[in-house]
Amino acid sequence: MTRSLRICIIFISCLTAMAAPAGAKVTMPSIFTDGMVVQRNEPIQIWGWADSNEKVKVIWHGKNYTTTASAEGRWSIELPAAREGGPYTLTVNDVSIEDILIGDVFLCSGQSNMELPVRRVTDMFAAEIDTYQNKSIRHFIVPKTFNFNAPQEDMPKTSWKTCTRGNVMEWSALAYFFAKAMYEETGVPVGIVNASWGGTPVEAWMSEEVLSASYPEYISEKRLYEDEGYRNRIKALEGEDFYRWNTTMDSADPGLKECWYSAEYDDSYWQEVEMFSTGWGNDGLNPVGGSHWLRKSIEIPKKYAGKEAVIRMGCIVDADSVYVNGHFVGNTTYQYPPRIYRIPANVLKAGVNNVTVRVISNGGQPHFVPEKPYKIICEVREFSLEGKWKYRLGSPMPDAPSMMFFCYKPVCLYNAMIAPLKGLKFSGVVWYQGESNVDRRNEYADLLGLMMKDWRRTFEAPGLPFYIVELADFLHKDDIKGRQAWAEMRQEQAKAAADDPDAVLIRNSDLGEWNDIHPLDKKTLGKRVVKAVIKDMKKNN
Numbered sequence: 001m002t003r004s005l006r007i008c009i010i011f012i013s014c015l016t017a018m019a020a021p022a023g024a025k026v027t028m029p030s031i032f033t034d035g036m037v038v039q040r041n042e043p044i045q046i047w048g049w050a051d052s053n054e055k056v057k058v059i060w061h062g063k064n065y066t067t068t069a070s071a072e073g074r075w076s077i078e079l080p081a082a083r084e085g086g087p088y089t090l091t092v093n094d095v096s097i098e099d100i101l102i103g104d105v106f107l108c109s110g111q112s113n114m115e116l117p118v119r120r121v122t123d124m125f126a127a128e129i130d131t132y133q134n135k136s137i138r139h140f141i142v143p144k145t146f147n148f149n150a151p152q153e154d155m156p157k158t159s160w161k162t163c164t165r166g167n168v169m170e171w172s173a174l175a176y177f178f179a180k181a182m183y184e185e186t187g188v189p190v191g192i193v194n195a196s197w198g199g200t201p202v203e204a205w206m207s208e209e210v211l212s213a214s215y216p217e218y219i220s221e222k223r224l225y226e227d228e229g230y231r232n233r234i235k236a237l238e239g240e241d242f243y244r245w246n247t248t249m250d251s252a253d254p255g256l257k258e259c260w261y262s263a264e265y266d267d268s269y270w271q272e273v274e275m276f277s278t279g280w281g282n283d284g285l286n287p288v289g290g291s292h293w294l295r296k297s298i299e300i301p302k303k304y305a306g307k308e309a310v311i312r313m314g315c316i317v318d319a320d321s322v323y324v325n326g327h328f329v330g331n332t333t334y335q336y337p338p339r340i341y342r343i344p345a346n347v348l349k350a351g352v353n354n355v356t357v358r359v360i361s362n363g364g365q366p367h368f369v370p371e372k373p374y375k376i377i378c379e380v381r382e383f384s385l386e387g388k389w390k391y392r393l394g395s396p397m398p399d400a401p402s403m404m405f406f407c408y409k410p411v412c413l414y415n416a417m418i419a420p421l422k423g424l425k426f427s428g429v430v431w432y433q434g435e436s437n438v439d440r441r442n443e444y445a446d447l448l449g450l451m452m453k454d455w456r457r458t459f460e461a462p463g464l465p466f467y468i469v470e471l472a473d474f475l476h477k478d479d480i481k482g483r484q485a486w487a488e489m490r491q492e493q494a495k496a497a498a499d500d501p502d503a504v505l506i507r508n509s510d511l512g513e514w515n516d517i518h519p520l521d522k523k524t525l526g527k528r529v530v531k532a533v534i535k536d537m538k539k540n541n
Contacts, residue, residue, distance in 0.1 A: 026050045026075075026093040029153070029420060034098045035160035037138045037191025039105045039425035040084045046092065047076035047423055059091040076423070084188045101136065103189025104182065107426045108175040109205065109418075110433030112198030112336075113472070116518050118176050119169040120338070123373075124520045129176075130165060136188075137163035137179045139171045142195040142421070146412035148226045151207070151419030160191075172196065174432060174469075177526030185530055193424070195417045201436040202447050203410040205418060210454040211410060214446070218410035225409055234404050241401035249360075253395035255293045260392070261323035261356040267295045270390035275374070280391045281359070281366035289363040290397030294389040295356045302350035304378040309348055311355070313339035313385070314372030315516070319360040324376075325353055336518060338372070348378065355385060363399030369515050408436070414454075422458050428465035428536070429455065430529055434489055435471060435517065441489040448496040452503060465536050466503040467529050468493055472519045473512030504532045 028048035038044050050056055050069040058065040058077050069075040086101035108114055118129060143156040161167040168176055172194045179190040197204075203211060203218050212219045225231055250256055259265060273280040273294075281292055311329060313322055315338060321331040322341055325348070330341030355376075359366045368374065374385040407413060429452075437444050448468070456464045470490045475482040490509060497505035506528050513519045 026054070026056060026095055028092065028095070028097075029423075030155050030157050031140060031160075031193070031421065031424070032090075032097055033159040035100075035138055035162055036097065036140070037101045037103050037105050037160070037189055039191075039427060040102045040188065041081050042425040043081050044079040045076060045423040045425070046079060046090070047074070048092070049073050050075055050093075057093055061088065086189065101138065101189040101191070103136070103191060104186070104427040105191040105193065105425065106175075106178070106182075106428055106430055107193050107195065107421070108172055108178070108430045108432075109195045110431055110469075111196065111200045111436055113435070113469075113518055114172055114174055114194070114196040114430075114432040115198050116173050116522070117170050118173045120518065121173045121520045121522055123338070125523060128523075129168065132163070132180065133165060134163045134180070134183060137183055137190050137192075139163070139167070139175065139179070139192045139194060141170070141172075142193065142417045144197050144407070145416045146204075146407045146409075147416040148222055148406075148409070148412050149415070151415045151422075153420060155416065155420045173522040174526055174529075175430070177523040178430065178529050179526075181523075181527045181530040182533065185534055193421065193426070195413075195421070196432075197407055197413060197417075199405060199436055200407055200413060200433070201440075202433060202444065202451055204408060204413040205433075206411065206447070206451045207414045207419075207454050207458070208411045210450050214450065215410075215443075222410040222412065225406055225412075231406060238401065238404060242403075245397065245400055249290055249395045249397050253291050255291060255358060255392070255394040259326075260293050260295070260394075261326055261328075261358070263325040263354045265295075265354075267390045267392070270295065270392045272388050273391040275368050275386060275389045276370045278365055278367060281361060287361065287363065287365040288393065288396050289361045289399050291394030292359040292361065292366050293356065293392050293394050294359065295354060296385060296387075296389045297352050297354055298376065298383055298385065300348050300350065300353050300376075300378070300383065301381075304381065305348055305350040306346050307348060307378055308345045309343040309376055309378035311339075311341050311343055311376050311385075312373040313341070313357065313368075314374050315339065315369040316357070316359055317364065317367050317369065318362045321358045321360075323354075323356040323358075325349065326356075335369075336516075343376070348376075358394070371515050418455065418458065424459065425461065426459065426464060428467060428533060430467045430469070432469040434493055438471075438485050438489045441485065441492050444489065444492040445495040445499065448493070449499055452496075452500055463502050465533075466497075466500065467506055467532055468497050468503055469506045469525065469529070470494065470508045471512075473509045474514060474517055476514050504536070506532060 050073055052071050052073050054069045056067050056075045060079050065077050067075050067077050082102050084103045087099040090097045138160045140160045143158050175192045175194055179192050182190050282288055317335045319333045322329050324343050327347050329343055332339055376383040452466050456462055470493050494505050497503040511519050511521045
């Protein structure tokens with residue numbers, strides 16, 4: 001090697017060394033972000049990852065704490081318990097987390113009634129939601145993800161949000177009203193960690209360790225889906241099934257070809273039906289899947305012509321597309337959300353206006369859910385859409401393909417949405433779940449009891465309180481068997497609470513709505529949870 005080549009190599013090596021960082025940046029779990037809330041009066045666990053054997057320095061409340069990362073790059077430091085307060089800054093090596101509050105932190109979990117966002121309850125609480133802000137209330141939504149293979153150490157990146165009008169619409173409505181009432185009661189900052197997912201059964205939130213001892217069949221079910229390639233093939237085939245079902249329906253639908261949604265279309269020969277009857281959407285014996293078209297004419301006074309408006313179409317089983325005077329104004333793909341669609345300016349006209357709804361049935365009886373709002377709202381005037389409609393069958397179809405929800409399977413949500421929270425401290429857990437276990441209610445009290453023990457083990461909190469929200473009343477009074485099943489499920493929830501000295505049942509049946517599995521009054525429910533929490537706090541002080 002020539003002398004000049006050796007000098008060149010040494011020079012390049014020096015440049016590379018100068019450009020390389022002295023050590024990898026210390027990282028922490030995704031829940032450690034600006035605006036977080038940590039539990040008061042409990043040791044504060046800080047943990048994360050770094051280079052093997054890297055020195056880690058933490059600065060908190062003006063004091064320094066040090067440790068060294070393990071050979072595998074893991075580190076943790078326990079900070080002393082502190083009273084409520086803030087905002088504070090936590091510094092870990094060259095990483096700073098700002099605006100940290102110390103207060104009461106609650107884990108809120110369950111299925112859709114816990115997940116139900118604030119925007120879905122604005123019919124009842126719009127004014128209150130619009131005017132309330134509080135920098136001492138924070139909310140963290142655990143990202144929806146699942147894992148069948150092992151408990152995870154972290155979750156996808158997200159962040160804590162402060163209670164402002166711009167943030168709260170996607171918060172859990174129950175958690176929002178609970179946190180608001182809790183702060184009003186105590187004056188202490190409130191942090192909500194929301195780990196919930198609609199439709200999920202209790203066994204999805206339980207660890208393999210606890211299920212394998214008593215419910216090995218659930219572990220066998222979980223193992224069916226451990227292979228990612230297998231899951232991908234299921235989803236690929238499912239996607240193809242739905243694509244073929246929908247394209248077949250659409251290509252055969254005369255309503256799309258002949259523009260049955262047009263304001264000028266002649267529907268005079270269509271059948272006239274009462275919108276809430278079950279006389280349409282079936283062949284006289286059985287429900288008919290596929291597309292169904294309904295049209296209605298409505299008179300609009302001249303003063304509202306051309307103005308923006310809102311059309312409310314209640315709830316529809318299963319999916320819908322809505323047109324006003326031939327203009328598409330909105331669609332919803334499943335039955336539960338309220339249909340609230342904006343009618344743009346210059347769509348409404350003086351005199352007769354047309355509303356057309358294309359209803360898609362997956363195979364059950366298509367229908368408009370009674371006792372929901374069906375109207376056009378323009379300024380302060382309301383125009384009812386109830387009563388008689390014109391009806392015509394579009395494209396009849398066999399039942400729609402079934403859909404696989406991997407998040408409904410055992411263990412997978414514990415691994416991905418609960419295990420990463422290990423190390424945090426909570427004042428308690430608010431649990432609103434059970435609808436998806438009604439058909440297996442005979443085992444629910446045992447499963448929920450095991451889950452509570454499981455989570456206390458995970459969070460190293462033997463006396464962690466659980467506030468179990470009983471199922472709200474649901475189903476029509478004539479559905480005797482269905483209502484009996486729900487009543488029996490509430491008894492199972494009550495049994496789980498009675499058998500656990502650190503669990504409380506929160507009354508909720510009286511807040512239900514027979515025609516909606518997601519009742520709106522989450523405010524009264526939130527106050528009831530707060531009452532139980534305050535009672536526990538007084539008992540333990």
